[in-house]
Amino acid sequence: MKLPRQALPLLLLWINDSEPIRNKTRFQKIAFIVENEVKELNNFFEESCEWIPYAYGPYSDDLSEDIELLEKWGLIEVLNKDDENEIIYRITKKGKEIVEKKVLRYIPNDILDKLIEIKKKYNNMPIISILKEVYTKYPTFATASKIKDIILH
Numbered sequence: 249m250k251l252p253r254q255a256l257p258l259l260l261l262w263i264n265d266s267e268p269i270r271n272k273t274r275f276q277k278i279a280f281i282v283e284n285e286v287k288e289l290n291n292f293f294e295e296s297c298e299w300i301p302y303a304y305g306p307y308s309d310d311l312s313e314d315i316e317l318l319e320k321w322g323l324i325e326v327l328n329k330d331d332e333n334e335i336i337y338r339i340t341k342k343g344k345e346i347v348e349k350k351v352l353r354y355i356p357n358d359i360l361d362k363l364i365e366i367k368k369k370y371n372n373m374p375i376i377s378i379l380k381e382v383y384t385k386y387p388t389f390a391t392a393s394k395i396k397d398i399i400l401h
Contacts, residue, residue, distance in 0.1 A: 261339035262347040268338040280306040306389040
């Protein structure tokens with residue numbers, strides 16, 4: 249059995265002692281990095297997100313829709329929605345139970361360790377540094393960026 253795509257953002261919020269992810273752009277980039285650098289994930293999830301070059305680099309409508317669904321289902325909280333820069337994503341108690349009872353059994357420890365390392369690295373890194381790294385490593389996803397020249401120079 250493979251997990252639904254929505255389990256990945258839920259898992260990302262669960263790891264590292266359920267440390268919240270702040271900022272929509274950060275969440276998008278962490279998920280993008282995970283999907284591109286942990287190729288083995290394809291073995292455990294039904295599908296991955298579709299990514300396009302957008303205003304701040306790689307962006308996925310799929311991920312945004314998944315986050316909305318997870319919130320609607322009461323599995324995550326999205327706080328401070330009025331200010332895009334101050335959005336905080338947090339897993340709920342119900343979301344933690346789902347991960348612990350239904351998701352973790354399908355994810356091998358070595359894959360989980362890779363996700364933990366990625367979240368640890370990028371969750372507290374300045375957003376400018378994340379963008380610079382993503383734009384440099386994945387230049388085709390920087391083509392539509394409004395701030396590419398500022399970030400790369």
